[in-house]
Amino acid sequence: MVMKKLKELSFFESLLEDPKNHLVEKAIEQGRIAIGYNCYVVPEPLISAGKVFPVWMRAPGITSTPQADYYLSSVICSYAKSILEYGLDGEYDFIGALIFAASCDHIRRSGQHFHLLNLNDDDDKFFTYVLDTPHKVNEAGIHWLINDMKKAVDKLNENYNANINEDTLRESIKELNKFNRLMKSIGDMRKGDRPKITGTEFHKVYGASKVAPKDMLIEPLKRLRAELEARESDITDETRLMVVGPNIDNPEFIQLIENQNAIVVADRFCFGSLPGMELIDEEGDPYYNIVKHYLETCQCSRMMEKGKERIEYCSNIAKEYNAEGIVFETMKFCDLWGYEGLTYVDGIKAHNIPIVRIEREYSLTGEGQFRTRIQAFVESIKNKKELSVLNKI
Amino acid sequence: MKKFFCGCDVGSTYTKCVILDDEEKIVSNATIRSKMDPCESARLVLLEAVKNADGIDDPKDFAYIVGTGYGRTQVELANENISEISCHAMGVHTVNPNIRTIIDIGGQDVKGINVGEDGSVIDFGMNDKCAAGTGRFFEIMASCFEMTLQEFSDLSLQAKKVVPITSQCSVFAETEVISLLAQKKPAADIAAGIQMSVAKRCFVMIKRVGLEEEVTVTGGCARNEGLILALEKCLKVKIVRLDVDPQLMGALGAAVFAYRKNLVKCSQK
Numbered sequence: 001m002v003m004k005k006l007k008e009l010s011f012f013e014s015l016l017e018d019p020k021n022h023l024v025e026k027a028i029e030q031g032r033i034a035i036g037y038n039c040y041v042v043p044e045p046l047i048s049a050g051k052v053f054p055v056w057m058r059a060p061g062i063t064s065t066p067q068a069d070y071y072l073s074s075v076i077c078s079y080a081k082s083i084l085e086y087g088l089d090g091e092y093d094f095i096g097a098l099i100f101a102a103s104c105d106h107i108r109r110s111g112q113h114f115h116l117l118n119l120n121d122d123d124d125k126f127f128t129y130v131l132d133t134p135h136k137v138n139e140a141g142i143h144w145l146i147n148d149m150k151k152a153v154d155k156l157n158e159n160y161n162a163n164i165n166e167d168t169l170r171e172s173i174k175e176l177n178k179f180n181r182l183m184k185s186i187g188d189m190r191k192g193d194r195p196k197i198t199g200t201e202f203h204k205v206y207g208a209s210k211v212a213p214k215d216m217l218i219e220p221l222k223r224l225r226a227e228l229e230a231r232e233s234d235i236t237d238e239t240r241l242m243v244v245g246p247n248i249d250n251p252e253f254i255q256l257i258e259n260q261n262a263i264v265v266a267d268r269f270c271f272g273s274l275p276g277m278e279l280i281d282e283e284g285d286p287y288y289n290i291v292k293h294y295l296e297t298c299q300c301s302r303m304m305e306k307g308k309e310r311i312e313y314c315s316n317i318a319k320e321y322n323a324e325g326i327v328f329e330t331m332k333f334c335d336l337w338g339y340e341g342l343t344y345v346d347g348i349k350a351h352n353i354p355i356v357r358i359e360r361e362y363s364l365t366g367e368g369q370f371r372t373r374i375q376a377f378v379e380s381i382k383n384k385k386e387l388s389v390l391n392k393i
Numbered sequence: 394m395k396k397f398f399c400g401c402d403v404g405s406t407y408t409k410c411v412i413l414d415d416e417e418k419i420v421s422n423a424t425i426r427s428k429m430d431p432c433e434s435a436r437l438v439l440l441e442a443v444k445n446a447d448g449i450d451d452p453k454d455f456a457y458i459v460g461t462g463y464g465r466t467q468v469e470l471a472n473e474n475i476s477e478i479s480c481h482a483m484g485v486h487t488v489n490p491n492i493r494t495i496i497d498i499g500g501q502d503v504k505g506i507n508v509g510e511d512g513s514v515i516d517f518g519m520n521d522k523c524a525a526g527t528g529r530f531f532e533i534m535a536s537c538f539e540m541t542l543q544e545f546s547d548l549s550l551q552a553k554k555v556v557p558i559t560s561q562c563s564v565f566a567e568t569e570v571i572s573l574l575a576q577k578k579p580a581a582d583i584a585a586g587i588q589m590s591v592a593k594r595c596f597v598m599i600k601r602v603g604l605e606e607e608v609t610v611t612g613g614c615a616r617n618e619g620l621i622l623a624l625e626k627c628l629k630v631k632i633v634r635l636d637v638d639p640q641l642m643g644a645l646g647a648a649v650f651a652y653r654k655n656l657v658k659c660s661q662k
Contacts, residue, residue, distance in 0.1 A: 376477075
C-alpha cells in the first residue's frame with residue numbers, strides 16, 4: 001500500500017518527535033502551563049481550561065530504561081518505565097504538574113517517582129496528583145470523582161493561578177467538542193471501502209492532538225481534511241484490521257501492521273480514537289458532564305462490570321468499520337489488559353471475528369517477530385479468500 | 394514447456410529450498426547452513442536445488458518463487474514472501490492432510506500451529522523471546538556433552554531415568570548441566586532431562602493454542618527422536634512422523650503457495 005504523501009501531514013509528524021515540541025514551546029512562551037497525563041480517565045477538558053493544556057506522556061525513540069529499572073520493579077510495564085526514564089533524563093522538565101488516574105499500579109509507581117525524586121521541583125510549584133477515579137459507573141462514583149477533581153483544580157489554581165472555573169470549563173468542553181467534530185469527520189474516512197487515510201496517518205494526526213494545545217491544531221486539521229477530501233484512495237485489497245489493547249503512542253507499530261498488506265481502520269487503545277471523539281454535553285454543570293462522560297465512555301479494562309460491554313463495543317466497531325480481524329495487543333506485565341485477554345479473545349471469537357493476541361514492549365523491539373505474527377494473521381484471513389478463488393479455477 | 398515452482402525457506406540456522414514441477418510433485422530440494430547474509434543463503438540454496446533438478450538450469454527460470462522464514466524478505470528472486478507459519482501449515486497439509494496441530498521447533502523460535510482441513514492456519518502461538526527450547530538450545534546442550542545433535546539424541550534414548558533440569562534459560566541450563574556432569578550423574582539421564590525440559594516448554598504453548606490430533610513436529614529438531622519421545626510422554630499423544638523430511642516443511646509449503654499463486658495469476662490474465 002503506497003498512498004501519495006499528504007502535504008499537511010509533516011506538521012503533525014513534527015509534533016511527535018520530542019515531548020517538548022514546537023507548539024508546546026509556543027504555548028509555554030504565551031504563559032500557559034503544560035500538564036502531563038497518561039490515562040483516558042484524566043479528562044482532557046479539565047486540563048485544557050484556563051491557562052493549562054494537556055500533554056500525553058510519551059517517550060518517543062526510547063531504546064532502554066537503565067535508570068528506571070533501578071527505581072521500578074522488574075515486573076513493571078515498559079511504558080511506565082519509559083516515562084520515568086524520560087523524566088529522569090529531564091525530558092519532562094517543562095510540565096507544571098503530572099495528573100494521573102488510579103487506573104493501574106504501574107503508572108502510579110512511575111508517577112510517584114516524579115514526586116519522590118523531585119524531578120520537576122525547581123520552583124516548588126510542580127506537583128503530582130492521582131485522581132481517585134471509581135471503577136464503576138454510578139451517581140455516587142460520579143460525585144466522588146467530582147470532589148476529587150475539584151481538589152486537583154484548586155491545586156492548579158493555587159500553584160499557577162490557572163483560572164480554571166465553571167466558565168472556563170464550559171469553554172473548554174465547547175472547544176474539545178469542536179475539535180472532536182473535526183477529528184471525527186476525518187476518522188469517518190476510514191470506514192468506506194477505499195479509505196482515504198491510512199491507520200498510520202490517522203494515528204500521527206490523532207497522536208499529535210494529544211501532545212499540543214487543541215486550539216493550535218484546529219486550522220492545520222482543517223487544511224488536512226481539505227487535502228484528504230480531494231485525495232484519491234489507493235487502498236484495494238488490503239486486509240482491514242482493528243487494533244485493541246493498552247497504550248500505543250508510536251505510529252510505527254501501526255505502520256508495521258500496515259506493511260503486511262493490511263490497513264488499520266479502527267482502534268481501541270489508550271492513545272487511540274475509539275472512544276475519544278464523542279461529544280460532551282455542553283449544557284448544565286460542567287464538572288458533572290465531564291465526569292459522567294468519561295466514566296460512561298471509558299472502554300478500558302480498569303472499569304469493572306463492563307467486560308461484556310467492551311466485547312460488544314469492539315464487535316460493533318469492527319462491523320461499523322468493516323474490520324476483517326482484530327489485533328489484540330498487550331504490553332508485557334500489563335495486569336489490566338493481560339487479565340482482560342482471558343475473556344476478551346474468546347468473546348471476540350464467539351462473534352466470528354478472527355483475532356490474534358500479541359504481547360509486546362513499549363518500544364519497537366523484536367520487530368521481526370511482531371511482523372511474522374501479523375503477516376501470518378493477515379495471511380490466515382486472506383488465504384480463506386484465495387482458496388475460494390482456487391476452488392473455482 | 395514445463396514450469397517449475399520454488400519455495401525458499403531462509404531460516405536462522407539452515408536455509409532450505411524445494412522445487413515443484415507443474416504436476417505439484419517435488420523434483421528437487423536442498424538444505425545449506427545459513428550464511429550471515431540471508432540474500433547469499435537464498436542465492437546459494439537456489440543454485441544447489443537447481444543443480445539437482447532435471448529440466449531447469451537457472452533460478453531465474455522459475456515460474457514463481459515464494460520466500461519464507463526469518464530472511465523471507467531477502468530472497469532476491471522471490472515474487473513474494475509468505476510467513477513461515479502459513480508455509481509450515483501448507484507444507485504439512487500437503488504431506489499429511491490429517492494433521493491438525495504442528496509443533497515447529499526451529500533454530501531460534503518454537504511455534505504451535507493449528508491447521509484447518511484446507512491447510513489454512515486456524516490459530517498459532519510463538520515463543521520467540523529467548524533461545525530456551527529452540528534448536529540453538531540443543532546445540533548448546535550437545536556441546537556440553539562434546540557431541541553432535543544426533544549423538545546427543547541417541548544418548549538421551551539410553552536413559553534409565555530422567556534427571557530434571559530446573560533452569561529454563563539456555564545460559565543457566567548449561568551451567569546446571571555442567572554441574573550435574575561434575576556430580577557424575579549418568580550423562581544419558583541428564584540428556585533425557587534436557588529433552589523433557591524442552592517438551593514441557595512446548596506443552597505450555599501448545600495447550601494455549603489448543604492440542605488437536607493428529608499432531609506432528611517440524612523443523613530441524615524433529616529429527617531429535619529423544620525430544621519426540623519426550624513430547625509424546627508430556628502431551629500424551631502419538632506424534633505423527635512425516636514421510637518427507639520435516640525440516641523441509643516451510644520450503645515445501647512456500648513451493649505449494651508458489652504453484653497456487655501462479656495458478657491465480659494465470660487465471661487473471
